[in-house]
Amino acid sequence: MRAIILLFDSLNKRYLPPYGDALTKAPNFQRLAAHAATFENSYVGSMPCMPARRELHTGRCNFLHREWGPLEPFDDSMPELLKKAGIYTISANLRVEPSEECDASVPR
Structure with a gap:
């Protein structure tokens, strides 16, 4: 099984095309959302x-x-629990910072 979990801590869903924003152009994000589970009421x-x-x-x-x-x-974090279960995890952040819980960290 392959899974991608995207977590955003500072992004309002109203600014994303899958949630109705017509001004933002994000074709790759739109395509991903069309083939994925999305959440309407997650807080x-x-x-x-x-x-x-x-x-x-x-x-x-x-x-x-x-x-x-x-x-x-x-704290039992999701990446740590997934890693213990043998699932490869990666963290892509705004800043360059190593993550001990993930297998790799990618600055973005």
């Missing part, structure tokens, strides 16, 4: 980037009872 429990990323990667609402910060060593 994180916090708006700041770092807590939102932690929630996206762990599937848990953390912001109300955890301090501001990155994943903790005890």
Whole structure:
């Protein structure tokens, strides 16, 4: 099985063609969405980037009872769990930063 999971922490879906935006030109994204599962009502429990990323990667609402910060060593993140299951993972970020949880990190 092959799967691509795209997580965005600072992107409003109203600016994407698959969700109705006619101004943005993103043919590759449109083509990917046409052949993939998309979610209409997916929300994180916090708006700041770092807590939102932690929630996206762990599937848990953390912001109300955890301090501001990155994943903790005890957090079971999705890439880490997938890697333990033998699934190759990659992280593509805005910044160049190594990810211990993923097999590879690609700056974008």
